[in-house]
Amino acid sequence: MASKRGKRHGQGKVSNMCGICTNSETVHWYCRNCQENLCGKCKYDHKRRRKTRNDDIVPIQKANTHGEAIIPMVCKIHPGKPCDLFCSQCDVIMCAVCLAQTHQHHAFKAIEEEMFLQKKYMQEELNTLRSHVSQYDTQPKQDSIPFEESVNSAIKDVESRRSELKANVDSMADSLITELSSLLKEFKESDDIFCRRHEKKIQEMKVLIRDIEEEVKEASRISSFFELTKRLKTTKSLFDTSTENVVSSPPRFVSGTINKSQLKSMLGYVQVGHDVARYDKRNIDSAHVKQISIFKVPQQNGIIWICPADSNHVWISVFGSKDLILVNKDGTVKESVKLEFLPRSLDLTTRGVLLMTRYGGSSLITSLSEDRRFTKFADISPLQAGCISVGNNDEVVVSTNSPTILILNKFGHEVRKLSCGGNGESIVCLSTGHVAVVVKRANSQYDLELKDQFDKTVYAWGGELGDGRRVSEMLLCQTCHDTYDRVFVPDYVNNQVYVVPGDSTKAICLLHQRHGITGPTAVGIDWCGHIWIGCQDGSVHVIEL
Numbered sequence: 266m267a268s269k270r271g272k273r274h275g276q277g278k279v280s281n282m283c284g285i286c287t288n289s290e291t292v293h294w295y296c297r298n299c300q301e302n303l304c305g306k307c308k309y310d311h312k313r314r315r316k317t318r319n320d321d322i323v324p325i326q327k328a329n330t331h332g333e334a335i336i337p338m339v340c341k342i343h344p345g346k347p348c349d350l351f352c353s354q355c356d357v358i359m360c361a362v363c364l365a366q367t368h369q370h371h372a373f374k375a376i377e378e379e380m381f382l383q384k385k386y387m388q389e390e391l392n393t394l395r396s397h398v399s400q401y402d403t404q405p406k407q408d409s410i411p412f413e414e415s416v417n418s419a420i421k422d423v424e425s426r427r428s429e430l431k432a433n434v435d436s437m438a439d440s441l442i443t444e445l446s447s448l449l450k451e452f453k454e455s456d457d458i459f460c461r462r463h464e465k466k467i468q469e470m471k472v473l474i475r476d477i478e479e480e481v482k483e484a485s486r487i488s489s490f491f492e493l494t495k496r497l498k499t500t501k502s503l504f505d506t507s508t509e510n511v512v513s514s515p516p517r518f519v520s521g522t523i524n525k526s527q528l529k530s531m532l533g534y535v536q537v538g539h540d541v542a543r544y545d546k547r548n549i550d551s552a553h554v555k556q557i558s559i560f561k562v563p564q565q566n567g568i569i570w571i572c573p574a575d576s577n578h579v580w581i582s583v584f585g586s587k588d589l590i591l592v593n594k595d596g597t598v599k600e601s602v603k604l605e606f607l608p609r610s611l612d613l614t615t616r617g618v619l620l621m622t623r624y625g626g627s628s629l630i631t632s633l634s635e636d637r638r639f640t641k642f643a644d645i646s647p648l649q650a651g652c653i654s655v656g657n658n659d660e661v662v663v664s665t666n667s668p669t670i671l672i673l674n675k676f677g678h679e680v681r682k683l684s685c686g687g688n689g690e691s692i693v694c695l696s697t698g699h700v701a702v703v704v705k706r707a708n709s710q711y712d713l714e715l716k717d718q719f720d721k722t723v724y725a726w727g728g729e730l731g732d733g734r735r736v737s738e739m740l741l742c743q744t745c746h747d748t749y750d751r752v753f754v755p756d757y758v759n760n761q762v763y764v765v766p767g768d769s770t771k772a773i774c775l776l777h778q779r780h781g782i783t784g785p786t787a788v789g790i791d792w793c794g795h796i797w798i799g800c801q802d803g804s805v806h807v808i809e810l
Contacts, residue, residue: 284339556806560595564588568803585607645673660680699723703741713765729772762798
């Protein structure tokens with residue numbers, strides 16, 4: 266009968282051939298001593314022989330049922346020979362002739378020993394599989410609990426934000442309706458007063474007409490006639506209705522437009538894993554700064570401004586060039602926009618509109634839409650538009666090369682002013698609403714002022730470093746800030762970029778001499794936290810912390 270091992274190796278169903286005469290039709294017996302299958306005739310001969318007459322011969326079904334003996338397979342290559350050996354090297358069952366002819370120098374075991382090892386192995390693996398099944402059966406459920414709780418918590422937050430937004434919308438709508446109702450009430454009250462006065466005047470006019478008609482008809486007394494004429498002259502002006510605006514202009518409701526980007530910023534968004542616009546905060550350490558790439562812009566001239574467009578591209582304005590270029594981290598120019606003026610400062614609104622000022626002094630701020638159409642965003646005349654920065658709510662902060670800093674709304678209208686202690690130049694608007702501005706003093710000294718919304722100076726940084734040193738002479742250029750409100754300030758004179766935390770006056774040096782960055786004039790941080798540093802020679806270095 267075929268062994269389990271034989272079947273596992275795909276040898277199929279093996280005939281129960283007699284181990285002596287190879288008869289396969291009447292094999293019903295098994296000799297436990299000889300470990301051979303026996304047909305009826307060979308069993309009879311087995312019992313008659315002197316050497317085998319006392320062997321334990323049992324029905325073949327009984328031997329298999331009790332598992333007291335392993336019935337070997339009969340070799341297909343050498344009929345009549347039992348496959349009672351196992352070649353460990355070839356992983357096959359074989360007979361003694363196979364061993365001598367084909368597997369002579371291979372390691373082998375008796376089939377009973379191999380079966381014992383296989384059973385032991387399967388038992389061990391069975392226990393392992395049972396353990397895995399038990400673990401896999403419960404682990405997904407356990408893992409799903411915190412995920413489900415997180416989703417449910419997020420849903421509650423969304424519902425809360427929705428309720429809050431609805432409440433605000435309802436409040437604004439109620440306020441508008443109340444205002445309109447108040448206008449209607451005032452109009453009705455005014456109209457009632459006017460109608461009463463009008464009716465009174467009509468009555469007086471009717472009486473006067475009647476008196477005049479009677480007096481003209483009779484003309485009995487001269488004195489009463491002249492008195493009536495005098496009365497007509499003095500009261501005629503009271504009945505002149507042409508000078509009074511009876512019905513005021515009706516109010517008109519100007520509906521707003523639904524801005525999905527603004528709604529997203531107010532309601533929120535789903536963040537799974539790391540969002541490209543929100544990278545992990547890393548400490549500033551020049552020893553760990555890694556160079557990603559370095560390239561030169563096609564104009565081969567000094568970089569004025571770097572404005573990140575996404576996680577892999579930035580807009581760059583170059584000194585003396587009217588071409589505004591969009592480049593990737595490899596320096597490949599993906600787009601070039603020809604302007605009619607020399608661009609200076611750049612920044613993107615949340616709607617994807619690129620705002621820019623002009624080099625050489627101009628009061629105009631120009632906008633470049635996503636479909637590359639130019640429009641005038643604002644004219645701040647008589648002031649000059651120096652540098653710009655767009656806040657989270659699309660407020661535009663503008664330095665004016667003077668102590669005045671303008672705050673414009675998203676439509677380009679002035680909403681308030683700030684002031685600084687000198688000529689304001691590069692400027693950034695932080696997420697807190699604070700404004701960091703590079704100030705050039707009368708003595709050509711530069712420092713950085715942080716202003717709050719109420720024009721209060723939070724602090725002024727004048728070159729103090731975290732290690733106790735102080736930089737005496739600086740020429741500060743285009744600044745930027747990261748998601749964590751750290752202000753990055755390039756210093757052209759000292760070949761350095763200082764990082765000023767939003768809550769401290771102590772700065773950290775970003776660069777080391779080994780980086781080989783000289784004459785930095787502009788710095789920008791893309792959406793995945795990589796720092797782009799533009800230099801006077803037209804080179805751009807892309808680094809990461």
